[in-house]
Amino acid sequence: MFVAFQEVFTLANILYLAKGALLSIGIAALSLLFGLILGTLGATGKRSKHALPRDIANVYVTIIRGTPLLLQILIIFSVIPSMYTAITGKILRIDPLLIGVLAMSINSGAYQTELIRSGVNAVDKGQWEACETLGLSNWKTLKLVILPQAFKRIVPPLISEFITLIKDSSLISCIGAVELLKGAQIIGAQYFDVMSPYMLAAIFYLVMTCVVSMIGMKVEKRLSVSD
């Protein structure tokens, strides 16, 4: 089954996979970033004293966490263009990479909502009271005092989230985005040997996730200066 390994293991093929790997990590990084923004909004909504933002955040988290990411990708992939066609009568073509980032950001945002919320809840109540006695508004308290402390606490789970996103980015191969997994499949089809490129892809994923987790540990260490 590894008959073609020598033939597959060429510089050109490795570069091709490396390009796919770069795309995968780029998609994951963008999704983590947009997810962080959505997650902050979601967590703020969930903690709001008003019912509407609370309800919106709850529905968002329930739906996104309760359905498979693959299904969400497929729905966004088909729903947005068909809605566009229904409204304007024209055909819309969107880059599958863009769909991927969109779907994964929305997905990650739901998980990060819960993450950030737990981080905020873990900050000592006395911090809120201190801000209150100094006259800081709720919003400034959250922005300047609570969130910085909350984010520091959630660095380890955020790194896990990033690693999950790197691996889950392989799901968008099914809507035609040529990331790392799809790249491996394309090479496999050329050589009638999928096993060798799959193994190479696995190594790429492993290297990326290990590097990310190492960087995570460094960041954690640096943030602990004030501990």
Added chain:
Amino acid sequence: MIKVENVCKNFNKTHALHNVSLEVNQGDIISLIGPSGSGKSTLLRCIHGLETIDSGKIYLDGELMDRNNEKKFREQRNKMGFVFQHFNLFPNMTVLENCKLAQIEVLHKSDAEAETVALEYLDKVGLKEKRDSYPNNLSGGQKQRVAIARALCMSPDIMLFDEPTSALDPEMIKEVLDVMKDLGKQGMTMVVVTHEMGFARKVGTRVVFLDQGEIIEENTAEEFFSNPQSDRAKDFLSKVFYD
């Protein structure tokens, strides 16, 4: 300066405060003392508005403190500084940043102005050289002195202290009390919830003794300690002074 009128406060059916009235005048150093659970911390927190009150009124400089009048209420609260038992310094900021934050964000001072004021008060509490340290690298006594400086940076008219030395190791209590004593000498009006009877007696001008949510006895510090009137105060004092 502060007038508390018939304030009641309940926590799930337990009377934390029952019909409490109290007057604080300019230059007073009032010690709130009493057994644990007597409501002294609750009273202090109600004065600052950290707790809502169920009934009664609180006046500051003759004006009613009214939660519904948000803007005014905030201005009134800003005239009072608050020091917590557990310091509540911001661990993600240096000592200097702790002292500058609210000056810049609330009083809208420039960074340079805020720094000048912060260093002035840090110097006052003897911690100017710790300006760039993080709170977690300070001792308990140093943390509390920074917390006092941070509150003073907002130039309050009144300082409220909620058991400021209760979380400290014994050898650090004095450095905090010394700072408070200096503050009193400079004419700061203070209300202090404390278990430090020596401080209440020597530095305090008046003592308010609470038990079970009520004010049992109120007197000048000297008179209260040398000649307590009520049985409950006598009983309490016999328990806290070991001899």
